[in-house]
Amino acid sequence: MWPYYPDLLATPVPRYTSYPTAVEFGPTVGPSDLAEAIRSARGDVSLYLHIPFCQEICWYCGCNTGRANRKDRVSAYLDALHAEVALVGSLLAPGTRVRRIAFGGGSPNAVAPVDFVRLMTTLTQLLPLADPEISIEIDPRTLDPRWRSVLAGVRATRASLGVQTFEPHLQAAIGRIQPLATIMAATDLLREAGVTSLNYDLMYGLPGQTLGDLRATLERAASLGADRIALFGYAHVPQVVPRQRRIDATALPDQQARFEMAAMGYRWLSDAGYVPVGFDHFALPGDPMAQAMLSGRLRRNFQGFTDDGAQTLIGLGASAISSFPGLLAQNEKNAGRYGMMLSQHRLTAVLGCHRSADDRARAEIIENLLCSGRAAIPLAMLAGAANRLGAFIARGLVRVDGDVLTIEPGGLPYARTVAAMFDSYRNLSDRKFSSAV
Numbered sequence: 001m002w003p004y005y006p007d008l009l010a011t012p013v014p015r016y017t018s019y020p021t022a023v024e025f026g027p028t029v030g031p032s033d034l035a036e037a038i039r040s041a042r043g044d045v046s047l048y049l050h051i052p053f054c055q056e057i058c059w060y061c062g063c064n065t066g067r068a069n070r071k072d073r074v075s076a077y078l079d080a081l082h083a084e085v086a087l088v089g090s091l092l093a094p095g096t097r098v099r100r101i102a103f104g105g106g107s108p109n110a111v112a113p114v115d116f117v118r119l120m121t122t123l124t125q126l127l128p129l130a131d132p133e134i135s136i137e138i139d140p141r142t143l144d145p146r147w148r149s150v151l152a153g154v155r156a157t158r159a160s161l162g163v164q165t166f167e168p169h170l171q172a173a174i175g176r177i178q179p180l181a182t183i184m185a186a187t188d189l190l191r192e193a194g195v196t197s198l199n200y201d202l203m204y205g206l207p208g209q210t211l212g213d214l215r216a217t218l219e220r221a222a223s224l225g226a227d228r229i230a231l232f233g234y235a236h237v238p239q240v241v242p243r244q245r246r247i248d249a250t251a252l253p254d255q256q257a258r259f260e261m262a263a264m265g266y267r268w269l270s271d272a273g274y275v276p277v278g279f280d281h282f283a284l285p286g287d288p289m290a291q292a293m294l295s296g297r298l299r300r301n302f303q304g305f306t307d308d309g310a311q312t313l314i315g316l317g318a319s320a321i322s323s324f325p326g327l328l329a330q331n332e333k334n335a336g337r338y339g340m341m342l343s344q345h346r347l348t349a350v351l352g353c354h355r356s357a358d359d360r361a362r363a364e365i366i367e368n369l370l371c372s373g374r375a376a377i378p379l380a381m382l383a384g385a386a387n388r389l390g391a392f393i394a395r396g397l398v399r400v401d402g403d404v405l406t407i408e409p410g411g412l413p414y415a416r417t418v419a420a421m422f423d424s425y426r427n428l429s430d431r432k433f434s435s436a437v
Helices: 031-040 071-091 113-126 147-153 168-174 180-192 211-223 242-246 255-271 288-295 335-343 357-372 379-384 386-394 409-420
Strands: 044-051 097-105 129-138 158-164 197-204 228-233 275-277 281-283 299-301 304-306 312-316 321-324 327-331 349-354 374-376 398-401 404-407
Touching: 031 071, 031 321, 031 327, 031 349, 071 113, 071 312, 071 335, 097 113, 113 147, 147 180, 158 168, 158 180, 180 197, 197 211, 197 255, 211 228, 211 255, 228 255, 255 275, 255 409, 275 288, 281 288, 288 304, 299 357, 312 327, 357 374, 357 409, 379 386, 386 398, 386 409, 398 409, 404 409
Parallel strands: 044 097, 044 312, 097 129, 129 158, 158 197, 197 228
Antiparallel strands: 228 281, 275 281, 299 304, 312 321, 321 327, 327 349, 374 404, 398 404
């Protein structure tokens, strides 16, 4: 289905959940910059709240998270998060409306249900909520039954389950043991709580994984009724994520095997009735993500593909990133320093970048290429990428008509590589990224 050209996939590229990407963030952005951006926000606003705790730490995970085994540390963090909500609420201009709230991590369900309710109460009291869409990431291994009433009470309609794989030998290989019964129970609980858009995170490229293993997992996910499936390629970067050293690198599939897994997953899920969103996300036709894809409203932000049209995303919590048209700002990553700054009634942005007009133009091009496979590009910018584009054009992966660049169906897995040609920072950075497939 997809032609395999290893030379075109040889260079790792960003996932482009922002532009400029987080590796371009520097200490030129601080609390005052973030405060001014929040004051200037108008209209619809989205929130992301980061909970950097898990009851169990998986070997593959690159998230900013730690064990939730010390109640005092979790309690101190939540106190700081409440303080940040209050500070942000005091800065938002009259007339702003919070339309979406996403809880991620880590595992938001690593905190006690009562603590989550208290956090939602603070959000309701101190921020201009406008019947927001609420989504939450869930670890099925530690989903307390009490969460059923909690999620129903806050009217959460979207959830994402960290499944990764249903195959026991692969779960053992990545340090995430979760029997089928556990995932089924979590799925049932979320449906009973009112979740109508349920995502399963799955992975390919795992140590010892075969095409048969992946197919079995896809079949099981579809049979359990997942509305959305995110099929990620595992990125093995132990030099960046030390916990990955526990994974047997000698058992990892090679680049061609990874490509075959991605292609098979795309084909199988498409045949099963899922609408492809990019090359590695899928949604049933009635799901809001599929509707956004089919209607041309799909966007990309720090949570990946989204149907969220808001221009402002405010990140709350340690390491969370806020996005404004002219500014990207990341909070302090260390939970202790994050709490200390908030105890001084200060926002915690310590990294970021001010986005120039050129940054914003390139961000739109990259987003369009990844979301719709098509972008209008200034002729001068196209000319600058002509040499690199030549190999893709010659192999029928992309075409150029005037100032419009289109990624052909066979070029879909090369979309991130094509998008990177319009990233003005890539020639300046020696930072390492994950494989494009």
